[in-house]
Amino acid sequence: MKILGIMGSPRLKSNTDLLLDEALRGARSLGAEVEKIIVDKLDITPCREYYGCLKDGNCVIRDDMDDIYPRLVAADGIIVASPIFFYGLSAQLKALVDRSQALWARRYVLKNLPVSVRKGAFIAVGATRGQQLFDGSILTIKYFFKAFAVEYADQLLVRGVDARGEIKQHPAELSQAFELGKRLVGKIP
Ligand SMILES: Cc1cc2nc3c(=O)[nH]c(=O)nc-3n(C[C@H](O)[C@H](O)[C@H](O)COP(=O)(O)O)c2cc1C
Numbered sequence: 001m002k003i004l005g006i007m008g009s010p011r012l013k014s015n016t017d018l019l020l021d022e023a024l025r026g027a028r029s030l031g032a033e034v035e036k037i038i039v040d041k042l043d044i045t046p047c048r049e050y051y052g053c054l055k056d057g058n059c060v061i062r063d064d065m066d067d068i069y070p071r072l073v074a075a076d077g078i079i080v081a082s083p084i085f086f087y088g089l090s091a092q093l094k095a096l097v098d099r100s101q102a103l104w105a106r107r108y109v110l111k112n113l114p115v116s117v118r119k120g121a122f123i124a125v126g127a128t129r130g131q132q133l134f135d136g137s138i139l140t141i142k143y144f145f146k147a148f149a150v151e152y153a154d155q156l157l158v159r160g161v162d163a164r165g166e167i168k169q170h171p172a173e174l175s176q177a178f179e180l181g182k183r184l185v186g187k188i189p
Helices: 015-029 065-074 091-099 101-109 135-147 171-187
Strands: 002-007 033-038 077-083 118-125 150-158
Touching: 002 015, 002 065, 002 171, 015 033, 015 077, 015 118, 015 150, 015 171, 033 065, 065 091, 065 101, 077 135, 077 171, 091 101, 091 135, 101 135, 118 135, 118 171, 135 150, 150 171
Parallel strands: 002 033, 002 077, 077 118, 118 150
Antiparallel strands: none
């Protein structure tokens, strides 16, 4: 079983990254093969609405998304992790999400995306504590997943964590991330 982790923070070894590492460690503890993509290290152009994807399901832009599309399609489970930036995802991660329009075109326009439904989970961390802190990002990730037949199956939303690596002082949340990784594996047939 392949679990793909998508790390959306520009800060390496910080809150988002450490939570995702724990989730992937949890998945690996049950025998999953895990892979982590660090979005900030990739060259991903934002969607330009050329709509070449409507013709054959492929984006006309040549960049690191070329390697990401097959990984999104091949994974049995996906864990996306992001810091909250202005009540949304990081811009780096949002670019990847928007470029998945090519998969949306394969699934809903060309109808040639194999639709064995897979499972996905979302981890998000923000500094403040507002009730609606995660609402926008959850919707974005739900519809990102839906574009390529991944069911939004689990989430871990962490409030009140701001400084670099501050999550290390929150062992309960780190262990919740580990458990999320295990749960996700358990949900995949
Ligand atoms: C550009 C920017 C925008 C942010 N916007 C929000 C926000 O809207 N709400 C919030 O609670 N925290 C916000 N934060 C704080 C981050 O979500 C917080 O520091 C988080 O722990 C960063 O995680 P990381 O260290 O994994 O990148 C923002 C931080 C930055 C740099």
